[in-house]
Amino acid sequence: MAQIAESGGGDHGKGKKRAKKGSTHVDMTPMVDLAFLLLTFFVLTSTFSKPKVMPLAYPAKPKVTDPKPPKANNVTTFILADDKVYYYRGEFYPKSKPGANGPTVLEEANFGSGENSVRKLLASWNEYVIKNKVELDKKLEKKQIADSTYEKKLNDLTVEREAVKVLIKTDDKALCKSFIDLVDELKIASIGVIAPTDLSAGEKELLKSKN
Amino acid sequence: MPKIKMPKGTPSIDMTPMVDLAFLLVTFFMLTASFRNAEPVTVETPSSISDKIIPENILMVTLDKDGRVFFNLSDAEARKEMLNNMLQKYKIGLSEEKIEEFSFMSTFGCTMQELPAYMNTEAAKRASFPTKGIPSDSTKNELLDWLSFAATAAGNTGRTAFEEAKLKGGEPKMEDFKPKFILRVDSKTLYKDAQKVIDVFRELNLNNLNFVTSAEAIPVN
Numbered sequence: 175m176a177q178i179a180e181s182g183g184g185d186h187g188k189g190k191k192r193a194k195k196g197s198t199h200v201d202m203t204p205m206v207d208l209a210f211l212l213l214t215f216f217v218l219t220s221t222f223s224k225p226k227v228m229p230l231a232y233p234a235k236p237k238v239t240d241p242k243p244p245k246a247n248n249v250t251t252f253i254l255a256d257d258k259v260y261y262y263r264g265e266f267y268p269k270s271k272p273g274a275n276g277p278t279v280l281e282e283a284n285f286g287s288g289e290n291s292v293r294k295l296l297a298s299w300n301e302y303v304i305k306n307k308v309e310l311d312k313k314l315e316k317k318q319i320a321d322s323t324y325e326k327k328l329n330d331l332t333v334e335r336e337a338v339k340v341l342i343k344t345d346d347k348a349l350c351k352s353f354i355d356l357v358d359e360l361k362i363a364s365i366g367v368i369a370p371t372d373l374s375a376g377e378k379e380l381l382k383s384k385n
Numbered sequence: 386m387p388k389i390k391m392p393k394g395t396p397s398i399d400m401t402p403m404v405d406l407a408f409l410l411v412t413f414f415m416l417t418a419s420f421r422n423a424e425p426v427t428v429e430t431p432s433s434i435s436d437k438i439i440p441e442n443i444l445m446v447t448l449d450k451d452g453r454v455f456f457n458l459s460d461a462e463a464r465k466e467m468l469n470n471m472l473q474k475y476k477i478g479l480s481e482e483k484i485e486e487f488s489f490m491s492t493f494g495c496t497m498q499e500l501p502a503y504m505n506t507e508a509a510k511r512a513s514f515p516t517k518g519i520p521s522d523s524t525k526n527e528l529l530d531w532l533s534f535a536a537t538a539a540g541n542t543g544r545t546a547f548e549e550a551k552l553k554g555g556e557p558k559m560e561d562f563k564p565k566f567i568l569r570v571d572s573k574t575l576y577k578d579a580q581k582v583i584d585v586f587r588e589l590n591l592n593n594l595n596f597v598t599s600a601e602a603i604p605v606n
Contacts, residue, residue: 206404226438231593232594234587351572352434354431361433361434362434
């Protein structure tokens, strides 16, 4: 075959046959375009963060045979109604049977970070636990105590007498958002005892007079 | 004066390193991206400071903003067991093929009566299937049955996985293999509706619930 080609070539009698010179460059531009198109697609569609979960233990359903639970001290009750948050501290005293400081009055709070915000209120009420938790955190950081000991100590701390315990009650119009927000605030204030319960008749009445 | 020689021809840049880089990034994103399963409902979860990542073996109840209830069990094998138990209890027939398909689906929500029709709907159209979700009223509590069968089935598969992990060596904790109970609510869901579902969980003595939230920065004092 080569011979045929040579004979047909005519003039190219002497010297070696040279390969055709010229650039071997391939135009990469379309490839770059494509690569960046794909890149953009994956950047925009991928989600990095897996959703997080917030654990919350509910009280077990009481059995009829259960003895009445002992009165816990330092209890604060939060009531979520519509888009408002109310609270009162201590036990509930209806108007007909007022306590030492008169009947219970609902105070209003908010989810901001200024005056009367849930965060500020909780931080001042639960100062004891927060202060002790800082010390525990320091110990954990210096590896003076193990993780499991830390958990246990923190757990013990939140049920102590001085620690604030919280009841959460909701009315029919409360949104899940405010509930989660409230639980979140409680966790920020390192409150360990959180119990969502139902409104009592007296509280319902008090709430009605508020609106 | 000598003239400045202008370069002839078109200026060309070597694109090869750029292509290398671009494809490297493409590969990275392709491999790290995980595609979400199609969900029949979109739920906008509230945010919290919690940094606990959603666990593996889960039972998840989803509530949309109208209070419709949807359910998801993560483990395929447990799903099959749960579905078979449900079909038996409600005396509803479903083909082997559909049962297999069900075990690889994710969140679903319909009454047991609607289930055959729901499964016969094309996968892409299930999101718009007209349903009121899984009934969880005290008169007709299908959610309770789903949950109780699911908890048993997921508990069994969790135990098997634990035994397997133990054989492989290491010191697995049983706690990590137990099914976790997740509640996914929309920000606008009424708490009253969520409470109905929570009460169903509590009825089954499942008191440790987890709320799905999106991450939020921890406030600094």
